[in-house]
Amino acid sequence: MAKSRALIITGNGTNCEMEAAYACKLGGFEEAEIAHISDLLAGEVRLDNFHFLNLTGGFLDGDDLGSAKAQANRLRYARVEGGDEHLFDQLQRFIADGKLVLGVCNGFQLLVKMGLLPGFDDKQQQQTATLTFNDCGRFQDRWVYLQNNPDSPAVFTRGIDKGIYLPIRHGEGKFVVDSPATLDRIESGNLAVFKYSDPAYTTPTMEFPLNPNGSVHAIAGICNDTGRIMGLMPHPEAFVHRTQHPRWTREELPADGDGLVLFRNAADYVKKHF
């Protein structure tokens, strides 16, 4: 088997690449490389050499034009130097090869604005949803309870029982869709992987601050219908160890943080399939 290799894209305002790379290693990837977007556009780093693409959180292009919008256009339309290929061609090949993509926060916004999420029939390319300003009108920096959908096809969430607890930090986290039909397809395909919920993970909620942004159907994260592309607003890479929990000195907690399972599942999947 080839070495399991994760790629974390940085540049233009991302700020979670080191944590994401650390989470990939801790989850079991043999290599986790942080590469600048310019190196991909220069053709010096190629997606083909990796199995797991991480699009991390941050403030791409300063959130100008709406979070991640400029980078979405860059990734869709920019040509890789020294050839005929667009970066998006590489990305589509990466997806067609059965590899994994995880977008966290700004990375989730990027996947949605590129039209890769929600992804139906494995080939969705038109943007059918967005992540817009939180209903409360303010940046939210808090921890949230996420109810897991056990019937979702997401490869990242296998083995999660009722839900997980993760931090969020965003101003544009409200998930909205273009039509009731899109929402129907998300719900009927069990693509809404995580929903903001009560602390017991029993009921999705629209109530602030449990639902920090007013997302439709309390959606916090979705996947495509193969389960290999997933995006979520909360940060799994920011809770991989118990000492990252806000009450770790006062509560009995397991050694692993709730977010680690996503990276572990990704590493297991890659080791099994490549």
Ligand SMILES: NC(=O)CC[C@H](N)C(=O)O
């Ligand atoms: N933490 C993040 O990735 C933030 C995403 C985006 N800049 C927002 O504020 O919504």
